[in-house]
Amino acid sequence: MSQLLNRAVWSALTTRQSGFCENGTLARRFDPAVSPFAASRDNSREALQALAELIGPEGDRVYLLQAEEIALPETLEAEITALGVLMTERSAAPAPDGSEGIVPLGPEDIPEMVALAELTKPGPFTSRTPDLGPFWGIRCGDRLAAMAGTRLNLDGHREISGICTHPDFRGKGLAKTLTVHVAASIRAQGDTPFLHAYADNHGAIALYRKLGFKIWSEVNVAVVRRKD
Template sequence: MSQSFNRIVWSALTSRQQGFARSNSLAVRFDPQISPFAASKNNSQDALQALADLIGPGDDYVYLLQKEAISLPSNLEAEFSALGVLMTEQTASTPKPDGPDIRPLVTSDIPEMVALAELTKPGPFKHRTPELGAFWGIKIDDRLAAMAGTRLNLDGFTEVSGICTHPDFQGRGLATSLSRHVASEIRARGDTPFLHAFADNHGAIALYRKLGFEIWSEVNVAKVRHRP
């Protein structure tokens, strides 16, 4: 597990999600219309330059997410960097039978999903992000009140991601219910659920611990583009 998680984007794009990859021999990135995440195979100068070759000029950018320290070649710069945590499920949390009505989200829901993600900022989310995996939502008065789904997918592990609740519906436990549901769906197909959070988001980390997740490691995240 540790080797796959060290560079988790690389692991996903060279295994189950390679169909979404734009790649060369030493670096990979998701199709930018789907997700901005990318990775180099290692921190060698050849691999870092291969990563730079996958990033277009101008407004193009990628997010790096890895346990190892982030190194960049001279022609790239980090617009943003932070410390995060990768958490894996250690104890299964069973969905409650009297919980809210959770339904699969479909193509017609995507505009509302994007709007909710833009409002609540659960992480990078684009119109084609739902192609990476299933998403579920809770609707109240015909409005998308909360959603969660799956994103990174590698051999034996699937990420719980996109967890967010509209401000009008917070405080009802919707994110908790959705997180339990998504994790149970992942377990049902034989994978172990994992997720990410920023290291300073203590409220989210406390919630995930209540749901049976524990920190595997701190991880580094950066938004990277070419220098002007």
């Protein structure tokens, strides 16, 4: 089952989240209004060509995220590349103090969620990203101080994503509280929580280790477009 994580985006788009894309046998991408992620089945010439055909001209971009090496056909180029890590939960952390302040986020919260994501840059996030899975937040007064939710959903695994805290409220353990809450929600559905972090984000990786996560594999990240 864990081998599905080698190409977690492909696994999600061919199992539980197949409804968010047009079906393809060699390559798929999420509806761009929901998420910019895409994936090919493998690195064969035919699959990479199918991936290229999913990307439009004039500024269209897709994000690739996989443990396996990223290969591109001659018609595509990577604007950005990075190294990340995929971490899976090995032991459950107890709910920290303050977890009673967590609230579910709904359609009425979308403008604040988008604004918080644009400010803190937790990863690609659109007004429809919460279509992929539930999000929760912590409010301080009338302000959304922090949030986290789920994104990739594949057989046996769900991803914790969008973890972010407004700069005015950092240092209060809000990200920790939300991460533990989302992980518990995933476990309650019989799945294993996993998450991603950039390999050089040592602070985040250290936090996730304390919460019972361990590095499963390094992953490759690329933002890809058609060549001019």
